[in-house]
């Protein structure tokens with residue numbers, strides 16, 4: 465290690481004098497190293513008493529503390545002082561490093577969330593496949609929602625109003641039929657559904673239930689759902705089923721009779737759900753105030769469901 469030039473050698477550089485003779489004076493100018501002068505015989509040189517020891521200790525502590533403070537101040541400057549000299553870069557580096565570590569942590573969190581979601585989706589697909597196999601449900605389409613396991617799932621999965629679940633149990637419907645399991649979950653997910661199932665398998669409820677869950681009872685002159693049935697008998701039966709299921713809510717459920725299609729005042733009628741055969745609906749649209757021009761302005765957005773119920 466290279467020795468630092470002492471203050472005395474800096475002061476006396478280039479001068480010639482007797483070092484031996486002036487040794488005492490040279491020693492006075494030396495910093496750090498103590499002169500090799502003989503130990504003074506003054507009272508100060510005597511071995512330190514307890515009072516002196518305490519003083520020295522407190523001095524040493526003060527020195528230590530001031531060093532610590534300096535270090536801390538330097539650290540703070542390097543971390544936060546973005547104005548002076550190198551500390552600008554030091555501070556920026558520290559900041560960057562901190563940001564990087566946060567970024568890495570966030571990215572790791574996101575990755576684990578993605579993995580978790582993917583695993584959940586895989587489990588859901590598996591569960592849906594098992595249910596479809598059990599109930600002999602065949603589907604085509606992309607990302608088809610899982611079938612219902614029970615009517616209770618209407619509440620847990622789709623936040624169904626309790627009056628509807630209550631009406632189902634009053635009607636004696638304990639479990640959904642296969643067509644209901646699959647069609648209801650699809651329709652409640654806002655997807656279109658073309659379903660085919662044997663006669664008497666519960667297709668009517670499969671579209672009535674999501675319909676009643678999606679629309680709210682409204683005011684006059686505002687048809688929200690249209691159910692088209694191939695025959696008058698089926699239209700009448702569907703209207704009855706719908707009224708039974710909607711019991712407890714002020715839904716206006718109307719069957720399009722011959723009289724209604726010829727003389728009905730649709731503008732002043734409270735009709736949320738209209739059940740009709742195609743010809744009667746067509747007649748009402750052309751002859752009465754169930755007017756398509758008016759409908760396109762106000763009803764297009766409101767007719768959320770168009771249900772085509774066919775016997776074959």
Ligand SMILES: Nc1ncnc2c1ncn2[C@@H]1O[C@H](COP(=O)(O)OP(=O)(O)OP(=O)(O)O)[C@@H](O)[C@H]1O
Pocket residue numbers: 636637638639640641644661662663664665666667668669774775
């Ligand atoms: N989940 C259910 N549990 C018990 N009975 C049910 C259930 N769903 C519907 N039903 C009853 O089964 C009968 C037949 O239902 P529905 O008329 O809806 O069948 P469908 O498939 O529409 O028949 P179609 O093809 O003749 O129109 C009705 O009496 C109905 O009340």
